[in-house]
Amino acid sequence: MKKKAKQFAAKAHEGQKRKNSDAPYITHPVRVAERLEAAGFREELVCAGYLHDVVEDTLVELEDIELEFGPEVSRLVAAHTEDKSKSWQERKQHTIDMIKNADPEVKYLVVADKLDNLLGLEKDLREQGEAVWEKFNAGREKQRWYNKSIASKMYMD
Template identity: 45%
Template sequence: MDVIEKALQIASKAHQRQYRKGTDIPYIAHPVAVGMLLMKAGYRDEVVAAGILHDTDEDTDYKLKDIKHDFGEEIAEIVAGCSEPDKSLSWEDRKEHTIEFLKNASSDIRAVACADKLHNIRSIIKDYERDGDEVWQRFNRGKEQQEWYYTNLVESLRHQGSFSLVEELEKEVIRLFKR
């Protein structure tokens, strides 16, 4: 079995019975979409697999030690780089950490993190077009804080130079917040 198929199977089981925030969409749609964005952008199979697995450590019982055992050090490191290290911190502190960390992260970690945020913001745009400002009610922080976070993420992700996914993310950030 190739690494992408294995990641799909494991992530599907790990995210079973989970749904996207405020929707009835099975959660697995998000990691699969992240993997598809990475695949479409031409990333290696290991990066695509890490994209599919990126939320398992934070949101399921399938942890980094399991990823390392089943997929190896490289994929585990990419997933670790896309995970918030300390969920006990405030939302602001966690987001500031992410922004700072991604400035100097490896290109693979930045690609997976960017694909994750790109799919998230596209989902928000779709929901915003349907529900209007009510969409901001499902987040811990409102529109202004989300705009701050996504705007700073774009700058952080391009700190080492621009790449196609961050260009797409910037367009979507402008589309959502500069209406």
Template identity: 55%
Template sequence: MIKKAEEFAFQAHQGQKRKCSDEDYIVHPIRVAKTLQLAGGSTELICAGFLHDVVEDTPYDLEDIKKEFGERVRYLVDSHTEDKTQSWQARKSHTIETVKGGCKDIKSLIIADKLDNLLSIEDQYQKIGETIWSQFNAGYEQQKWYYQSVENMMRKGIPSTQTPAFFKTYSDAVQRFFA
């Protein structure tokens, strides 16, 4: 099922590029899924890592995800899918609330995604500096608020002994980049 999810994501994101780079978009879901796999995530969670942006950024919908990968994967992808008809602020506030109240798998999916996004932003910032913010719907201060808010909510409801190691990597990246 994991290989099928990777192939589905590859096909769905064919021709798409990452913001601020010439990198094929598919490298992002691959890195998210790998983070989840290395942390011992379930098959369904790893599949959701590959598929987390499919509904937002391609013609596929949640029913396609459910049909191909089952209800649990659909549920995880849905929990992380933003409503693009909403403002940036509303979408990000919703994600913060989802992280706050979500189960460990939902939190893990979102943090793995945000970690990869932040590391990509950090890398591009080293190359192009402050002009990076013109590539986004929100500038430095709003991004800082968002990434720090996610960090503040990510451990709520999870015993410290069950927190995936990459949560610390995320915290370290937030502290380093937005200090």
């Protein structure tokens, strides 16, 4: 199932590039999934790592994920999917609110995603400087607020 998820994500993200880079977009979900797999998580979560952006960034719908990978993978992807019809602020606030009471696997998926994004941002800042922020929907301060807010909601009682 992991190989199928990787291929499905690669096809869905075909032609897309990473922000601030010419790297194919699929490099990001592959790193997220590989990080989850290296940490020993179950197959469904690794598959969700590959698929975590397909619904919000491509024409794939949650029903397609459920049909191809089952309800558990679909549930994990759905928990991590933002509604792009809403403003940046609304989408990010929803994620912050959701993460506080999310089950641990959803939190692991979000952490793997955010870690990869932050490592990419660090590299881009070293290579391109402040011009990096011009490609974001929200600038440095809003990005800082968002990432700090996510981190503060990760604590599990």
